[in-house]
Amino acid sequence: MRNILPCELVINDEKLYLQKRNDDDKVVDKYEIVFEKDEVKKIKCNNLKDESIRDESTKEDIDEREYVNGYKYEDLGNGKGQFFDLAYNKEFKVDLDKFNKDDMAKKTYGEYSYSKIVKDKIFFFIRRDPGKIKWFSEEHSRYKELRWYDFNEEIWESVNLSKNQHVQSIIGIVDNKIYLTGTEEWGSQYPSKIYSVDLKKKKVKEEIKLKDLCI
Structure with missing residues (x-):
């Protein structure tokens, strides 16, 4: 074997x-x-350099949720806030009036389960409303929407996820597409496929099954 x-x-x-x-x-x-x-x-690739980004500079005073998400947030006062990407040691300042326009930030932080900063955007995986579906039903994916805030453009954007698109976590961005790991069904622990989201066209596509790449 x-x-x-x-x-x-x-x-x-x-x-x-x-x-x-x-x-x-x-x-x-x-x-x-x-x-x-x-x-x-x-x-x-002939070069076997490890392309993984290992963050060895994480501060001890951050809480567990900040460590998992990979960023810190600080209120600077005077209507300003700052996100700090721990992996890239990069700061993103935000105007809180724009960030919370129409209560979008407040709404997002009440609905998300997972978030991550990638390049110049912060992404949020928005969970489905447990009051409207059977939460542990295999008929529905865990997340209903991928939502993000563009630090440069200072706007919120999003794309809906169907009940069959079981996205899991973020790989990264290439050429205006963000790549996500996914699974065949709700509750699967290990990724088995790759999705892409075109950030301009707002389209979700299943690219390939991971088993077909790993052979």
């Missing part, structure tokens, strides 16, 4: 990579993943 090495998807310098590791956590095989129309290309 062939030994299948653990696979992971990482993004670095706006490129998507598939990496395989051995039992010592060393990268032993690496490919660049390129999506062209309906075709997915795996381009073998």
Whole structure:
């Protein structure tokens, strides 16, 4: 029986990579993943540099939720706030009147389960209303919407997720598309497919099943 090495998807310098590791956590095989129309290309990389971003500068005084999300928030006073991306050591200042226009920030923080800063945007996974569906029903995905705030444009945008689109977490952004891990059904622990969201066209697409990449 062939030994299948653990696979992971990482993004670095706006490129998507598939990496395989051995039992010592060393990268032993690496490919660049390129999506062209309906075709997915795996381009073998001779350089086995680990493309994962490891944050070793996390401050001890941040709470668990800040660590999981990868950012800190600070109220600067005078109607200003600041997000600090822990992985990239980058600051994003916000005008709180614009950030909470039409109570959008307040609404978002009451509805989300997972958030992350990627490049110049902060993304939120908006959970479905448990009062309107059977929360643990396999007929519905956990999240109903991907919502984000653009720090540069100072606007909120979003895209709806269907009940069959079981998105899980964010991989990263390449060419105005954000790539997400996903699963076949609600409750699955390990990612089994890749979704992309076109941030301009507001379209969600299932790109490929992870098992087809890891062979």
